[in-house]
Amino acid sequence: MGLFDRVWNAAKSMAVGHAITIREMFHRPVTVRYPEEKPPFERGSRSVPVLKVNEATGLLNCVACGLCERSCPPSCIEIVQAVDAAGKKKPWPETFELDLSHCMVCNLCIEACPFDALEMADVVELSSYQVQDLIFSKDQLTELWKTSKALRVAGGERI
Numbered sequence: 001m002g003l004f005d006r007v008w009n010a011a012k013s014m015a016v017g018h019a020i021t022i023r024e025m026f027h028r029p030v031t032v033r034y035p036e037e038k039p040p041f042e043r044g045s046r047s048v049p050v051l052k053v054n055e056a057t058g059l060l061n062c063v064a065c066g067l068c069e070r071s072c073p074p075s076c077i078e079i080v081q082a083v084d085a086a087g088k089k090k091p092w093p094e095t096f097e098l099d100l101s102h103c104m105v106c107n108l109c110i111e112a113c114p115f116d117a118l119e120m121a122d123v124v125e126l127s128s129y130q131v132q133d134l135i136f137s138k139d140q141l142t143e144l145w146k147t148s149k150a151l152r153v154a155g156g157e158r159i
């Protein structure tokens with residue numbers, strides 16, 4: 001390539017680069033000033049599965065059937081079914097733990113639940129330097145449901 005061609009190509013690429021820069025100066029930025037500004041959750045967003053409370057009864061919908069536990073690929077759900085004094089199983093979880101450090105937010109637990117007991121919450125600020133802080137108990141998962149909105153991955157009136 002001759003000298004003239006090189007100079008021409010350099011000038012052309014500078015002109016194109018500047019034209020793009022000037023054009024973008026008049027566009028609305030696609031980024032936001034997080035965390036002051038929070039972008040809306042897009043349809044199909046996922047975050048953390050939480051335990052739903054039946055608003056009529058105030059009890060969990062969960063009957064401790066264990067289907068979510070068995071369908072979780074990284075085994076991050078651990079449920080202990082409640083038993084009465086005689087050792088008879090009760091239809092609610094004594095403990096329900098979710099290890100968010102292993103959760104890959106695949107939604108399979110929610111799809112597996114036949115009792116509409118789990119839901120994705122619109123919570124994303126749960127990071128921690130301590131991995132133990134990412135193990136959520138039944139009460140924490142219930143509290144998260146109460147203090148968040150649902151992200152409906154499939155169907156439902158909300159995103």
Ligand code: SF4
Nearest residue numbers: 072103104106107109
């Ligand atoms: S979203 Fe996926 S990885 Fe997370 S708890 Fe549910 S099944 Fe397990």
Ligand code: SF4
Nearest residue numbers: 062063065066068113
């Ligand atoms: S599948 Fe639903 S009802 Fe069964 S243990 Fe999991 S959350 Fe509870």
